Amino acid sequence: MAVRIGTFNIENLLNRFDFTGFRNQLRQDRALRLYTIDSEADYRRLEEARMIASTDDTRQHSALAIADADADILCLQEVESLEALNAFEYGYLYKMVGEGYRQKYLIKGNDSRGIEVAVMMRERTRDGAPIEFIDIRSHAAVTFRDFGLYDEALTATEKPDDRIFRRDCLELDVRIGGKRLTVFVSHFKSMTSPRDGMDGRTATMALRRAEARAVRRIIETRFGQGVTHRNFVICGDMNDYQEKLLISGDRRTGFAFTPTEERESALDVFSGDGFAENVVRRRAPDDRWTLFHARGLEERHLCQLDYIWLSPSLSEANPAAAPDIVRSGQPFRTPFPPGQEVERYPRIGWDRPKASDHCPVVMELHLP
Template sequence: MSLRIATFNVENLMTRFDFTGFRNQLRQDRVIKLFEVRSEGVYQQLEQARVIASTDDTRQMTALAIADADADILCLQEIDNMEALQAFEYGYLFRMVGTGYRQKYLVEGNDSRGIDVAVLMREETRDGQKIELKEIKSHAMTTYRDLGLFDENLAATSHIDDKIFKRDCLELDLLVGGLPMTLYVVHFKSMGSPRDGLDGRRYTMPVRRAEARAVRRIIEDRFGAGHTAGKRFVICGDMNDYQERVDVIGARRAGYTFDHQVESESALDVFSHDGFSENVVRRRDPLDRWTLYHARGPEEQWLCQLDYIWLSPALAKANAGRLPEIVRNGQPYRTVFPPGQEVERYPRTGWDRPKASDHCPVVMTLDLI
């Protein structure tokens, strides 16, 4: 019996317009900056037109990427609310996959912009095995004090009674063909901008490390510390950190070289350092593990993995011969692909936008035994 599971940050599936760019230039879209707009009313009209015009292409590509992942269970990040998810599923995804995802789950979390994690599930796997939700639990209200995770590294940016998860850790107890499996869906703290002499990743790493420690603690409290290896659990989501990256060196005209770098420190070491779980994407070639292209001009560009499927030791062992897939057809043309990885882009893909998302879906077929 097999189950196909995927994770995908769909990038701002929103139902709201953001008009703050009229007064805050940092939040104003670059195309609006090409024009002199003195009236806030005119600005709002232009912004509405811009968003509506671009969103249709974007969401068609998002739906195509999800259709290509072809998962039985789909873990999503950056969903505005259930209404947005239902509108997208009915208006776009249904046209690609039909009435596939009848089970939809979302709990409002902590993000200041209102973006949440969500799960879409088929009623049955491709093998015809029933997928049942037994229980769903949000951990959005859990604080550092609750789990005893506050330390001096957090003191510079947080308080002991702050909520650990900047969005949520959504816990779903499932039965798949009668077999139990527990799914954890997360979206960790973003890296942000440099501060206090540190780059954004280093500055925010204590928060992400605490989130990872909290996920592990939740699992260990659930199954018993030292007794998790034989359980079926999966941790999915955008974790906004990486343990390695591929530096992209060069420019379009001169050509590119690719340099694989292993990071000395990552918040995700919490999951991997002692075999607690396996990042199955690391089964792929080192240059072929990326799910996001980062660039701030030719001097700063790299490929890295931000999107993860972590398997419990039992599931990893049962699926030792399987490889995860990464759907990159929705990436914009500015993304630099290492040799041999080029894909056919979706129709109407742009240089920078429209695109399916800045992230790529990660999907894997699991044998449940």
């Protein structure tokens, strides 16, 4: 009996318009900047038309990526509400996979933009084993003081009674063919712009490290001494990496990809002592990336931001398995290392439309 579990940052699955760009150009779409817009009413009308026009292609691509992942349990990031998720599933995903994901779970978390973590599940695995919902818990309210995780590195941006998770750590218990599995879904603090003489990743590292420690504390408290023998996975967009592929060159002369190990990462909290395994590292070093990052031509790399971490029990029970990464929804601006090129979905653009800036990661697991 096997279950396919996946994670996907679906990128801003919203059911509302954002008109703040009329007064704040930093939030204004680049297409609208090409036009002179005289009034807020005109801006709202044009923004609505732009969003509706671009959303249809984007969500067709998102649905194609989810269909190709073919997960029995899919962890999602950047979903505004169950209403938005239901509308997407009925209007787009249903046309590709049928009535595949009837079970959906989302609890409002802490994100200021209202983008939440969520889970969709089939009622049965592809092998026919029932997937039974047992329980769900939110940990959005946990503070640094609650877990004793406040330290000097956080003082510049956080207070002791602030909430740790920028979104949530959603804890979901299921039974699959009679065997228990616990899924922890998170979306860690994003890397911001450089500040205080530090790059954006370094400047936000302390908060992501605290989030990782909090996830680990939740799991260790839940399972106690038997933690290594329990079936759990940690899924989500961790917004950090332990390695990357630096990119040089251009499309005319050719790209070069240089693997680089990071000196430190917030994710060392999981991997440092074998608490959990990042199974994407079972793939070749140049084939682990799930996102293309670029800031002009000066700063370009491919890296892994999207993770499936296995408990020691699941890792031992699946020694030869490796995850799949669905990259057909990536825009054409993303440079692929040699031998990794894939056929893109119809109507994929240079930068947009696309399925997401992230790639789905999915793995088939046997439960001991």
